[in-house]
Ligand SMILES: Nc1ncnc2c1ncn2[C@@H]1O[C@H](COP(=O)(O)OP(=O)(O)O)[C@@H](O)[C@H]1O
């Protein structure tokens with residue numbers, strides 16, 4: 594039997610943006626393909642959604 | 657003295673704080689417990705009452721006794737990387753978790769947040785209880801597996817929302833569970849299939865997010881559409897977060913809640929009604945703050961970096 598709350602759940606799409614940057618161990622920061630830190634680009638930061646309180650991905654528990 | 661940050665590599669919100677600590681010339685070691693064992697190594701010696709331990713990650717070595725503070729942001733599951741190749745993966749996870757967090761719990765450094773406090777603070781039912789005690793207005797809430805109790809509650813509170821008890825979302829397959837208004841005349845029989853959280857719907861004019869860092873509070877509001885429910889889904893196109901001043905009694909209740917919960921960091925969600933009352937919805941002990949800071953310019957990153965970097969205590 595399906596739990597009551599699950600009748601109100603809907604499928605989600607996985608984060609597509611996280612692959613756009615990589616973690617740089619030396620700086621301990623994520624960098625864009627051109628080497629700039631991700632945080633130097635606020636537009637990009639917002640677009641990734643990783644800073645946002647939006648349910649449903651690895652970095653989004655404890656929203 | 658070094659700040660230790662536990663989080664997954666892709667956590668760009670942690671990047672903000674790492675960079676702020678770099679600016680303050682404060683040494684930082686950032687690691688993901690998922691890498692222990694493997695990329696992350698540890699050793700701790702328990703001899704005659706003293707604990708001497710160190711952690712190492714990708715060539716960085718830090719003594720646990722030289723930790724200035726510990727920030728738990730979005731840590732991976734200890735052992736997660738190794739368990740893919742290991743026999744007895746669940747056991748190995750438990751071993752790695754106990755070894756790492758067990759050693760860190762012996763460290764005198766301040767935590768944001770202590771794992772014990774964090775564990776308790778994640779329970780939404782406890783949050784509602786603590787929120788009442790701290791003096792917040794809290795919407796009437798029922799968590800039940802009795803269909804009959806749900807029906808009775810719905811009679812008393814005709815406008816209800818349903819949301820998850822845990823604040824987590826179903827993962828297999830991946831789903832989102834936004835807070836949703838319960839339609840009229842619902843069939844509550846499936847309440848018996850899982851604890852169901854029903855809450856009085858707050859007709860709100862705005863969603864409020866209040867981020868508390870130590871003793872500092874940053875509140876922001878976002879206007880809600882007329883029938884809007886979950887502020888994260890389908891808010892009006894032009895709705896933006898803007899800074900607001902928390903009313904004095906809210907600021908006081910936040911302080912009391914943080915003390916009672918033993919938290920150094922908390923991100924509170926409120927719904928503001930047309931009378932200006934802030935209804936407590938939840939307190940996320942490691943809630944996101946980047947989105948508020950980027951929208952409002954409130955210096956939350958700096959406040960976290962200052963808290964983590966401060967000397968002594
Ligand atoms: N009782 C309520 N009345 C109106 N809106 C609500 C209510 N409860 C939650 N919401 C909306 O749904 C959002 C998510 O609910 P919340 O209680 O924060 O749970 P979670 O974030 O764990 O899913 C809130 O930020 C708010 O916008």
Ligand SMILES: [Mg+2]
Nearest residue numbers: 656925938940
């Ligand atoms: Mg919330």
